[in-house]
Amino acid sequence: MVGLVLVSHSAGLAAEAAALARGIAGADALVAAAGGTEDGGLGTSLDLIEAALRSVDQGDGVVLIPDLGSSVLTARLLEEDGRVVVADVPFVEGAIAAAVAAGAGVPLADVLEAAEEARTYRKL
Amino acid sequence: MDTDVFVAWFEEAARLVHDDRDRLTRLDAAIGDADHGTNLDRGLTEVRKTLAESPPGTPGEVLAAAGATLIRRVGGASGPLYGSVFRQMGKSLESPVTLAGFSAAFEAGVVALERLGKAALGDKTMVDALVPASRALALAVRDGIGVKEALERAAGAAEEGAKATIPMQARKGRASYLGERSIGHEDPGAASAALFMAALASVVA
Numbered sequence: 001m002v003g004l005v006l007v008s009h010s011a012g013l014a015a016e017a018a019a020l021a022r023g024i025a026g027a028d029a030l031v032a033a034a035g036g037t038e039d040g041g042l043g044t045s046l047d048l049i050e051a052a053l054r055s056v057d058q059g060d061g062v063v064l065i066p067d068l069g070s071s072v073l074t075a076r077l078l079e080e081d082g083r084v085v086v087a088d089v090p091f092v093e094g095a096i097a098a099a100v101a102a103g104a105g106v107p108l109a110d111v112l113e114a115a116e117e118a119r120t121y122r123k124l
Numbered sequence: 125m126d127t128d129v130f131v132a133w134f135e136e137a138a139r140l141v142h143d144d145r146d147r148l149t150r151l152d153a154a155i156g157d158a159d160h161g162t163n164l165d166r167g168l169t170e171v172r173k174t175l176a177e178s179p180p181g182t183p184g185e186v187l188a189a190a191g192a193t194l195i196r197r198v199g200g201a202s203g204p205l206y207g208s209v210f211r212q213m214g215k216s217l218e219s220p221v222t223l224a225g226f227s228a229a230f231e232a233g234v235v236a237l238e239r240l241g242k243a244a245l246g247d248k249t250m251v252d253a254l255v256p257a258s259r260a261l262a263l264a265v266r267d268g269i270g271v272k273e274a275l276e277r278a279a280g281a282a283e284e285g286a287k288a289t290i291p292m293q294a295r296k297g298r299a300s301y302l303g304e305r306s307i308g309h310e311d312p313g314a315a316s317a318a319l320f321m322a323a324l325a326s327v328v329a
Contacts, residue, residue, distance in 0.1 A: 043163075043199030069297060073204035073240055077195065 002102040002111045003030040003056025006095050007049055007066040007075050011036035017092055021099035029103035030056040031095070044070040049078060061108030063098055063115065067091045085112060093118035125221040125271065129327055130186035131175050136323035138168035144319060151312040155299035159200055160312040167198035167206075183221050187214030201297060202313060205241055205250065206320075212236035223271050227261040234258045241296060248292040248299065248306065250313035256281035257321050275325040282321035286314035 004021070008014035014035025021031045032052035037043040053062055064075040064086045075086045085108065087094055094115040101114035141148070141164050149161030171193045180186045191210030194203050213233035218225050234254050243249045260281035264274030287310065294306035297313075 037199040041199065043159075044203075045199065046196050046204075070199070070201040070204060073201055074195070076240060077204055077208070 001030055001058055001105055002060050002108050003032070003058060003062040004095065004098050004102055005032050005034055005049060005052045005056060005062060005064045006091070007044065007064055007071040008035040008091065009042045009044065009067060009069070009071055011040065013067070017095050020092070021095045024096050025099035025103040029099045030058070031099050032056045044074040046074050046077065049074060053078060053084065061085070063087050063102070063108070063111055065089060065091060065095050065098065065115070082108070087112055087115045089115045089118050093121055125183065125226060125328065127180065127183050127186060130183040131179070132327040133324050134168065134171050134175060134186070134190050136327050137320050138172050140319045140323050141165050141168050141316060148312050148316055151310050151315055154309040155294060155302055155306045156312060157298055160202060160316065163198045163200040164202055164316055167194045167203060170197040182219050184214045184217045184219065187211070187217060202316070205237055205313070208236045208240045209233040209254070223261070223274055224265045227258070227265045230261055231258050243296045246292060247296045248289045248294040248311045248314070249296050250311070250317040252289050252292070252311065253282040253285040253314040253317035253321070256285040272328055275328050279318070279321040279325040282318040286310060286318040289314045
């Protein structure tokens with residue numbers, strides 16, 4: 001199963017977005033949170049992202065969904081062609097769409113496509 | 125330019141950034157999230173510690189260790205950005221270091237930076253200080269100028285590049301959210317990049 005890592009500047013935002021995605025996608029979905037710096041501040045930690053990545057990596061690929069700024073830049077340092085991919089999608093909508101697809105057991109390319117579709121969702 | 129010079133570069137950069145921490149944070153308060161000075165100061169303090177605890181054997185290893193530490197310890201966007209510059213420079217730099225070799229490695233570092241940040245000249249970022257510095261180095265190599273003078277020219281070009289960001293409108297990072305209100309402020313990343321170049325010029329004899 002494809003794993004997901006939600007990378008945010010805020011530990012709370014990452015954890016709650018992951019909980020929301022798991023709540024909607026089902027408990028089987030592999031969604032890990034990597035938010036904030038190691039000392040609990042706002043920012044990004046490469047080590048926290050790497051640990052989260054390892055915790056959801058079953059060999060079928062991992063999608064990193066960053067919020068913005070240093071989250072994007074740090075996540076991109078971990079990209080591995082065809083295996084670890086950064087999705088350029090809205091944080092919450094992309095996380096939910098990707099988690100639902102990943103939880104359904106589809107391959108990495110389809111999880112990414114589902115996340116990309118979230119960009120065009122209209123609320124009204 | 126031996127290993128000691130590269131260690132001295134980061135020690136001097138750490139000192140300059142520490143002394144200018146409040147100015148960098150003030151620049152960042154105007155158009156960013158007011159943490160550039162503190163973040164970079166913390167990152168460079170960790171770099172000094174890393175270099176002191178396990179002294180690298182080559183200039184390339186100094187740059188690689190500094191880059192990796194900045195990526196891990198800064199927490200803000202300048203960590204992965206500077207980290208990528210130094211890591212790539214470290215990979216590209218061959219020993220013994222000549223001015224031509226350093227210039228080529230520096231350019232490779234700037235290319236890695238542009239690729240990661242997707243920023244170009246004129247976006248009001250550290251690229252606006254580092255690209256002119258890279259060009260100054262390349263011209264110095266072409267004209268056969270000595271190392272010290274070449275690095276002084278690069279530092280001057282970086283400083284001018286940083287000042288040139290003042291009238292620009294930001295297109296990257298948090299400053300870009302401010303739109304036209306980002307005009308009239310020096311970019312903090314370009315300002316710190318100028319400090320890195322000044323540090324290098326001052327440690328080379």
